[in-house]
Amino acid sequence: DAKTTQPPSMDCAEGRAANLPCNHSTISGNEYVYWYRQIHSQGPQYIIHGLKNNETNEMASLIITEDRKSSTLILPHATLRDTAVYYCIVRVPNRDDKIIFGKGTRLHILP
Amino acid sequence: NAGVMQNPRHLVRRRGQEARLRCSPVKGHSHVYWYRQLPEEGLKFMVYLQKENIIDESGMPKERFSAEFPKEGPSILRIQQVVRGDSAAYFCASSPGTGGSSPLHFGNGTRLTVT
Numbered sequence: 001d002a003k004t005t006q007p008p009s010m011d012c013a014e015g016r017a018a019n020l021p022c023n024h025s026t027i028s029g030n031e032y033v034y035w036y037r038q039i040h041s042q043g044p045q046y047i048i049h050g051l052k053n054n055e056t057n058e059m060a061s062l063i064i065t066e067d068r069k070s071s072t073l074i075l076p077h078a079t080l081r082d083t084a085v086y087y088c089i090v091r092v093p094n095r096d097d098k099i100i101f102g103k104g105t106r107l108h109i110l111p
Numbered sequence: 112n113a114g115v116m117q118n119p120r121h122l123v124r125r126r127g128q129e130a131r132l133r134c135s136p137v138k139g140h141s142h143v144y145w146y147r148q149l150p151e152e153g154l155k156f157m158v159y160l161q162k163e164n165i166i167d168e169s170g171m172p173k174e175r176f177s178a179e180f181p182k183e184g185p186s187i188l189r190i191q192q193v194v195r196g197d198s199a200a201y202f203c204a205s206s207p208g209t210g211g212s213s214p215l216h217f218g219n220g221t222r223l224t225v226t
Contacts, residue, residue, distance in 0.1 A: 032212060043115075043202050043217035044154065051212075098144060098167060099204075099215055101154040 003027070004088045009106040018075040020105050022088030025069045032091045033064060034099070035073045037084040044087070044101075047073065083109045114138075115218035117203050123224045124193050132188040132221045136205030143186040144204040144215060145171075145178060154202065160186060193225045 005023040012018040024033065034049040048055055048062045050071075055062045061074040075082055087104040091097060114137035124130050136143050145157040156170040160180040171178065175193075180186040190197055200222050204215040 034214070038154075041200075041220075043219045044204075046214040046216060049212070049214060093212065098156050098159050100156060101146075103153055 003090045003100075004102055006086075006088050006102065006105045008103065009108065011108045011110055012075075012078045013110050014080060015077055018078040018082065018107060018109070020073040020075075020086050020088075020107065021070065022073070023070045024088070024090050027068050027090050028092070029068075030093055032093065033062065033068075033071050034089040034091050035060070035062065036087045036089065036099075036101075037082075038087070038104075039081075039084040045084075047086075049091075078107075078109045080109050080111060083107060115203060115205050115216050117201075117218035117221050119221060120219070121222050121224070123226060125226055126194055127192050130190040130193050130197070130223055130225075132190075132201050132203075132223070134186040134188070134203030134205075134218060136186070136203075137207075137216055140205035140207050140216075142206045142208060143180050144206075145186075145188050146202045146204065148200045148202065148220075150199070157188075190223075193223070195225045198223055198225045 032049050032051050035047040036044040038044045048060050050062045064071045085104040085106050087101050089099055116135040118133050141162050143160045146154045148154050158171045158178045159167040163182050175191045177189045200220045202217055202220045204217045206213045206215045
C-alpha cells in the first residue's frame, strides 16, 4: 500500500504557482520522496525527488519539512499542459524497490 | 518518457490468443518493471526483473502471465489465452540500479484491447 496521503483533486489558475501537498508521516530516515505525474494516456513522468534537502530542477521544486513528515511539490508557473495526476511516492532504497502508486492528486489548470 | 521504448503502442487480440508486449529499457539500465493500468484505475505493479532474473513478481497473476528480461534483447511480457479483462494499458519502466536515488523512467505503454 502507498505510504502517502494526497488530496484527490486540486485546481490552479494558469500562470500561478501550483502547490501540491503530500503527507508521509511514517517515512523512514533513508526513504526518498519522489514525485511523478501522468498526463492522460501517457506513461508516468518523473518530476523530482529528494531525501532531506529542498530540491529544484527545470520542472519543479520540492520542499520537504524538517521532520520529513510532509512535502510540497511546486510548479512555479502552471500551464494547461500541467493538467495531470500527480503522485507522491516514498521509496525504500533496498533490493526490492518497486514503486507503489497511490491515487495521486488530479490537478486541473484553469484558463 | 524518451528512452524507454515499448511496442507495439496498440495491440488488438481476440479472446484466447496470445499477447506479447516488448520493452527496451534506457541504454545501460539493467532493471525493468512492468505495471498495468485498467481503464479509469491506478497503476498496479506487476513484476520487477533484472537481467535474466525475476526479482519480484508479487503483482503478476499466477496464470497466463509471464515475463522475461534476457541477457540480450528487450523485456517481454507475455499473456496467454487473453480474456476481455486483460484489456488495459501496460507500462514498462527501467532504472540503472537499486537504491532510492535512481528514478524509474517509464515508456508510453502498450494499450491492449481484447475483443
